[in-house]
Amino acid sequence: MPRPILATISTSAMAHNLSQVKARIEFARKVHSSINQQCLSKIVAVIKANAYGHGTLNALIGFKAADALGMIDLVDGILCRDNGWTKPIILLEGFFDSQDIEILQHYQLTTAIHHQAQIAYLNEAKNVGKPIDVLVKFNTGMNRLGFHIDQAKDVLVQLNELKAKGIVGRIGAMSHFANADLESIYVNDAAQKILAIAPQFDGQLSICNSAASIRYPYLALQHHENWVRPGICLYGSSPFDIELSQYPSVDFRPTMTLEAKVIAIQQLKAGDKVGYGSLFTADQPMKMAVVACGYADGYPRSAPQNTPVMVDGVAASIIGRVSMDMITVDVTHIPSAQVNSRVVFWGDGGPTIDEVAKATGRIGYEIMCNLAKRVPIKVV
Ligand SMILES: Cc1ncc(COP(=O)(O)O)c(C=O)c1O
Structure with a gap:
């Protein structure tokens, strides 16, 4: 697969x-x-x-x-x-x-x-x-x-x-x-x-x-x-x-949605650190999802903690550093989150591309253009 x-x-x-x-x-x-x-x-x-x-x-x-x-x-x-x-x-x-x-x-x-x-x-x-x-x-x-x-x-x-x-x-x-x-x-x-x-x-x-x-x-x-x-x-x-949604009298819709699945769940203890550089330290027991998307897919490596994503339709945020093939997400508040849960990084059912751009210090143009060749595309 x-x-x-x-x-x-x-x-x-x-x-x-x-x-x-x-x-x-x-x-x-x-x-x-x-x-x-x-x-x-x-x-x-x-x-x-x-x-x-x-x-x-x-x-x-x-x-x-x-x-x-x-x-x-x-x-x-x-x-x-x-x-x-x-x-x-x-x-x-x-x-x-x-x-x-x-x-x-x-x-x-x-x-x-x-x-x-x-x-x-x-x-x-x-x-x-x-x-x-x-x-x-x-x-x-x-x-x-x-x-x-x-x-x-x-x-x-x-x-x-x-x-x-x-x-x-x-x-x-x-x-x-x-x-x-x-x-x-x-x-x-x-x-x-x-x-x-x-x-x-x-x-x-x-x-x-x-x-x-x-x-x-x-x-x-x-x-x-x-x-x-x-x-x-x-x-x-x-x-x-400002986001297009806040601009009066226009209705533009997202044309690109990037999603991936959870491939592992980790239960963190207070004091556990996450990812390269151990950027994130849990201050309490936490549930964390590891998702099959990374900077080699075009997701900005500059994403700080709290960059928004959507897991099983619930708003969540990134913790730790974005790595080449994986992103880690705090899902403590999402009981349904498990291996195979759907994570939307931007687009339909997720944050807007402009929200991700803002959080990561980019512009929407860069985020779209950087979608990597290795990501399979479905056209609807
Ligand atoms: C000459 C020219 N015209 C039009 C556009 C479209 O600009 P935008 O994507 O900001 O609408 C560009 C993009 O940079 C451009 O270089």
Whole structure:
């Protein structure tokens, strides 16, 4: 029998979360005056990093209603095309080499253009009758990737020449907020920069991640065609300091559940110590469960005492240090706890991924992405 550990990926929760983003934007269409009522609003489901740990092919099922997919790796774009995805695919960092251009043309992948080097590569490309759609990435304050706003005209001239040669197709604009999870002053400043140059682009405008789509949905309705790029909220985790469940008017559901079984019960005496480094000392007789999950499964080793878990449907907490293959849990108050009891570490029937992230000094993104390959996955 394999180790009793399982991650469940819910494609129906993914689909539900996608519909929540749509609802949020359509709500903004009704209530905000500062929007373009004609704006065509589309959703790019961001599935980079193996769909935030959920599996690229599972994301194809969960997000089949999305208008496009956003990712980093060319290989993932090919995988999605080979598995029947016919809608747009956007490479959020663009391409890395002149040899990639043939692949963009063949698989009809839309690419971000964030650097002059990429334009130089496009200038060397052959016209094979399949123009590549591009999103010019602008730096609005993140200072990571993108052209300066002042370069918009010059970049457009170059890309329009490439369009005339049949190398480039639609030319849109994009930017990525550094602080969409914070106060509006930061977002407004960045948004104003890109909105000022957006009318020069006849292609799409793409600026909103999860935080901006939820907090500033009116930004998803600027320009004649707007592509929002939510990631984390589609997987039911919060882009904010607060949990999504505390955020008004949204209903996002967990898409990943990690559970394992109890493989041993220990009765501790007062003074007994637990695990590597003997971090925990029992101050009274205790019942402790040893569970088949560890940091090699992706559970954060940084989990302190009191990190929440659920045993047989009852809230409990971790004691001692998380080891490679095992976690120890205080089950003194759970009489039913025994070998084979179900322990949920996060997700449906357990703490939220954000609660675990908070307790362990991580963010939900890291916890999901770190789910280890060795954990068997059930897709529902
Ligand atoms: C360019 C870009 N767009 C959108 C996203 C999605 O962001 P989030 O997961 O915060 O919604 C990311 C993720 O980091 C990104 O890099």
